[in-house]
Every structure is written in structure tokens, then in C-alpha cells.
Amino acid sequence: MSDHATNAATETFLAYRNLLFTVAYEMLGSAADAEDVLQETWLRWVKVDLAQVQDQRAYLIRITTRQSLNRLRSMKSRKEAYVGPWLPEPLLTAPDVAQDVELAESVSMALMLVLETLSPTERAVFVLREAFDIGYDEIAAAVGKSPAAVRQIAYRARRHVDARRPREAVSSGETRAALESFRRALESGDLQGLLDVLAPEVVLVSDGGGVKQAAPRPVISADKVARFIVSGIGKAGVSLTGELTAVNGSPALVLRVDGEIDGVVVIRVEDARISGLYYVRNPAKLTRIESEIPLTLR
Structure with missing residues (x-):
């Protein structure tokens, strides 16, 4: 490929x-794997004869x-061997992501968890269409x-997701209020x-990934969850603080133990109370919570 063609391909890819x-x-729920996919996409894109491509955006999405x-x-076997529950990798997102309702919904932890229950093809079809x-x-x-x-796949995937996604939309303000109450009680x-x-x-x-201590299976009920949290803090004998931030387009907490990042807490709220707590502690999944990741649907 000539330098001119390479430059044109580079400009389009970066755009x-x-x-x-x-x-x-x-599609993957993993920023690290998404970066690898982009590298593979780039390697294939630079070999394409751009003169033969009518819609470059569509072609890149296809690759x-x-x-x-x-x-x-290939991730299926990795997840099967994963120690404890597997949660999507949280991303620190800019305020404009939260303001874009469609984008915030599409990358929300709640939806990402539902997408984990789809087959690879169902997930791809649902993401691309919806x-x-x-x-x-x-x-x-x-x-x-x-x-x-x-x-048919789109119809089936949509029904599957609709049956499992949150029944009612909750405002960022309501989520933030619940998080603030949770933070005060936690600290x-x-x-x-x-x-x-x-x-x-x-x-x-x-999600500790076998590297950080975490519950080996979900903990259910307010009493068990509260006692699990309080006993954990007490046994550790540490200073725990929470910082309100925005993760995957929604309010979240970055928890620090003695000043060092320990994990990210994302919540699901129903009727003004927390119905789901998702705590990512695996250090490999915490590399993108200190700098904003630009996301877009367009």
C-alpha cells in the first residue's frame, strides 16, 4: 500500500x-479485549483497497x-476458568455520556450483565441493531x-433482554442519592x-478475579449483604473512603483503602433503594477508571 493510501486509511480509522x-x-464487556480487537481491525483495514469500499464506516464496523x-x-473458556463471578470492566466516562440517554443505557452495567446471557451471535446482532x-x-x-x-435473532435477543433488564428507568439523581447514602454508611x-x-x-x-478477595458467589438479602460488608471492613481494620464518579454513563463509587484504589461499585436502584451491588476489585479491570474513555454511538 502506498504512503498516500496508508495515510487515508489511517485518517478514516482514527475518525x-x-x-x-x-x-x-x-460486544465484549472488556476494554482490554476491545483494544485488541481494534488492533486486529486496523491490521485488516490497511490491507483494504479503499477505492472498492462504498461505505467506509459500515466496512469498519463489519471488520x-x-x-x-x-x-x-475465545473468551468463553477464559470465563469458565475465571475464579468467582465475572463482571464487565468498568470505564470512567465523561459527563456527556450520561447526558446521552441511548449511549448511557447501551453501556450501563445493568445491560452489560444481561448481554452476558446471550450467545455471541445474539449479542452481536442485538448490539448492532439496538x-x-x-x-x-x-x-x-x-x-x-x-x-x-x-x-429472527434480533427478535429473540430483544425479548430475552427485555425480560431481564430493569423494569423502570431510574434518574441519575436518584442513583446518586442512593450511592451517597450507601457511601456514608460504608465509611x-x-x-x-x-x-x-x-x-x-x-x-x-x-469480582476479585482470584487476585483480590471477593465473595465466591452472589450474596443475597439486605441483612446478609450489610453484615458481609461491615464484617469485611472490621476484619481488614483499614480506612475506607468512597469517591462519587461516573462509570459506564452512570453514577458509581471508587472505593479506596488507606488511600489506594480498591475497587469500583456500581449499583442498580429500584424504588429508591439499592437492589443490585456490583463490586469490581480485580486490578486488571481497574486500569481505566482514572482517565475518561470516549464512547459514541455515531
Whole structure:
């Protein structure tokens, strides 16, 4: 490829890089794997004869989708061997992500967890259709299915997701208020304060990846979750502080132990109380919470 063609390919790739990263991240739930997919996409893109490409954006999304599907299938064995629950990698996001309702919903921890229950092809089809509004013909070319088959997969995936996603949208303000109450109770070790903000059937899922201590399975009920948290703080004998931030387009807490980052807490709120607590402690998943990651659906 000539220098001129390489420069043109580079300019186009960089123009769509944030979009392609968002596509890959929503399909994989892992920023590290999404970055690898972008590298693989780039290596294939620079070999393409741009004069033969009518829609460069669509072509790049197609390459990214195929590489993401390959990565998804290879990740299956990694997740099966993973120690304890697996949670998506949290991303520090800019305020404009929270202001974009569609984008914030598409990268929310709640939706990302639901997407984990889909097959690789279902996840790819759902993401491309629902988040990025890609046409069925283009999705078919990306996933190697007929347009008719893609329509059926999209319908099935949508029903699956709708049955498992939160029933009601919760405002950022309501989530922030619940997080603030949780933070105050957490920092003071206030058992009753935790019980007051937790829903009766709250579920705590913690991801230590076998590197940091975490519950080996979900902890269920306000009493068990509150006592698990308070006893953990007491046994550690440390200074625990929480910092309100924005992760995956929603309010979240970065927890620090003796000033060092220990993990990220993302919550699910229903009826003004916390019904889901997702605590990512695996250090490998905490590398992107100190600098904002640009995401886009366009």
C-alpha cells in the first residue's frame, strides 16, 4: 500500500476509532479485549483497497464485529476458568455520556450483565441493531447470516433482554442519592444505615478475579449483604473512603483503602433503594477508571 493510501486509511480509522471501540466494548464487556480487537481491525483495514469500499464506516464496523465475535468465542473458556463471578470492566466516562440517554443505557452495567446471557451471535446482532441502528442487511454481512435469520435473532435477543433488564428507568439523581447514602454508611461502618438503603432482596456480586478477595458467589438479602460488608471492613481494620464518579454513563463509587484504589461499585436502584451491588476489585479491570474513555454511538 502506498504512503498516500496508508495515510487515508489511517485518517478514516482514527475518525471512527471511538465508535469502533464502543462497538467492541459493548460486544465484549472488556476494554482490554476491545483494544485488541481494534488492533486486529486496523491490521485488516490497511490491507483494504479503499477505492472498492462504498461505505467506509459500515466496512469498519463489519471488520470490528467479525473480530469481536472471534474474541467472544475465545473468551468463553477464559470465563469458565475465571475464579468467582465475572463482571464487565468498568470505564470512567465523561459527563456527556450520561447526558446521552441511548449511549448511557447501551453501556450501563445493568445491560452489560444481561448481554452476558446471550450467545455471541445474539449479542452481536442485538448490539448492532439496538445500540447502533445498523440495518439488517449490513448486520447479516457482518455476522455471516441471512437477513431473514438476523431478523429472527434480533427478535429473540430483544425479548430475552427485555425480560431481564430493569423494569423502570431510574434518574441519575436518584442513583446518586442512593450511592451517597450507601457511601456514608460504608465509611462509618453503620450497619443500620446500610440496611436502610438496601432493598430486602438486594444482590451483591463481587469480582476479585482470584487476585483480590471477593465473595465466591452472589450474596443475597439486605441483612446478609450489610453484615458481609461491615464484617469485611472490621476484619481488614483499614480506612475506607468512597469517591462519587461516573462509570459506564452512570453514577458509581471508587472505593479506596488507606488511600489506594480498591475497587469500583456500581449499583442498580429500584424504588429508591439499592437492589443490585456490583463490586469490581480485580486490578486488571481497574486500569481505566482514572482517565475518561470516549464512547459514541455515531
